[in-house]
Amino acid sequence: MKKIDIRDYLTANFIGRSIEYHETITSTNIRAKEIAREADEGTVVIAEEQTMGKGRLGRNWTSPKGKGLWFSIILKPKVKVEEATKITLIGAAAVYKALKDMGIESYIKWPNDIVIDGKKVCGILTEMIFRDKGSYFVIIGIGINVNLDEEDFNEDLKNKATSLKLVRRSEVDRNKLFAYVLNNFEILYIPFKEKGDIREAIEISRERSILIGKEVRIIGGNREKTARVLGIDNEGQLIVKYRDGKTEALFSGEVSIRGMEGYMDNC
Numbered sequence: 612m613k614k615i616d617i618r619d620y621l622t623a624n625f626i627g628r629s630i631e632y633h634e635t636i637t638s639t640n641i642r643a644k645e646i647a648r649e650a651d652e653g654t655v656v657i658a659e660e661q662t663m664g665k666g667r668l669g670r671n672w673t674s675p676k677g678k679g680l681w682f683s684i685i686l687k688p689k690v691k692v693e694e695a696t697k698i699t700l701i702g703a704a705a706v707y708k709a710l711k712d713m714g715i716e717s718y719i720k721w722p723n724d725i726v727i728d729g730k731k732v733c734g735i736l737t738e739m740i741f742r743d744k745g746s747y748f749v750i751i752g753i754g755i756n757v758n759l760d761e762e763d764f765n766e767d768l769k770n771k772a773t774s775l776k777l778v779r780r781s782e783v784d785r786n787k788l789f790a791y792v793l794n795n796f797e798i799l800y801i802p803f804k805e806k807g808d809i810r811e812a813i814e815i816s817r818e819r820s821i822l823i824g825k826e827v828r829i830i831g832g833n834r835e836k837t838a839r840v841l842g843i844d845n846e847g848q849l850i851v852k853y854r855d856g857k858t859e860a861l862f863s864g865e866v867s868i869r870g871m872e873g874y875m876d877n878c
């Protein structure tokens with residue numbers, strides 16, 4: 612197994628300039644939180660394998676050894692904390708663009724999944740650490756199924772997850788893809804960090820959305836409702852219309868969206 616080395620491809624100035632590498636770790640998000648205070652902005656924690664990879668809302672993230680990109684970026688934006696949740700959309704847009712740079716087409720399932728052939732190939736978990744006087748750090752954890760084989764997915768995941776190797780039918784260069792994600796992330800993140808400007812990421816989330824125009828089940832708290840997705844507004848919220856005609860803008864993080872058809876079910 613080749614160790615990650617992105618020196619040939621990294622053009623970003625601060626995202627990924629410092630990388631903490633682990634063979635095995637519980638979760639790169641957990642480790643990133645531990646070192647966030649001392650770390651420079653843009654520091655990345657990456658591991659070949661996670662033994663307790665985390666999804667949202669306490670869910671698990673399957674992270675077998677040497678086959679994926681499991682990493683977390685430490686960010687210290689100056690924007691209001693309410694704005695910082697939008698960083699998930701920057702991550703999704705950056706992964707989409709990086710895959711495109713590799714010649715791979717993908718879709719975005721708002722707010723945190725990248726989907727190919729109706730199956731999840733990447734998930735994003737954004738977490739915040741609050742410090743005194745209202746300041747905070749952001750950890751954006753990105754998991755990309757690069758060279759996973761069928762047998763790396765358990766029965767539950769087989770129908771709803773895939774890897775780049777499975778869709779491409781050949782191995783994908785992890786170093787190149789990793790660097791491309793970091794490069795694209797920095798380009799999209801700088802206007803946000805400086806001015807709260809997230810327009811390009813939202814534009815991409817709209818253009819590549821797998822949800823817009825579809826009927827979905829919206830699951831949040833203990834309620835579940837059917838709605839049609841009308842679009843994504845300029846704040847990055849998902850605009851949905853319920854069967855009773857009411858519309859609502861949903862914040863990322865508060866809901867899970869399920870498809871009504873075979874595609875993207877439960878991802």
Ligand code: BT5
Nearest residue numbers: 638639640664665666667670672673682734735752754772
């Ligand atoms: C996510 O949660 O999609 C966020 C995943 C974030 C993973 C990265 S890896 C680096 C960093 N360190 C961490 O510990 N985490 C981050 P959510 O939307 O809740 O989706 C979780 C669900 O996706 C699970 O309940 C499974 O159904 C499914 N799943 C688990 N592992 C998967 C995989 N490898 N590929 C596709 N789907 C998976």
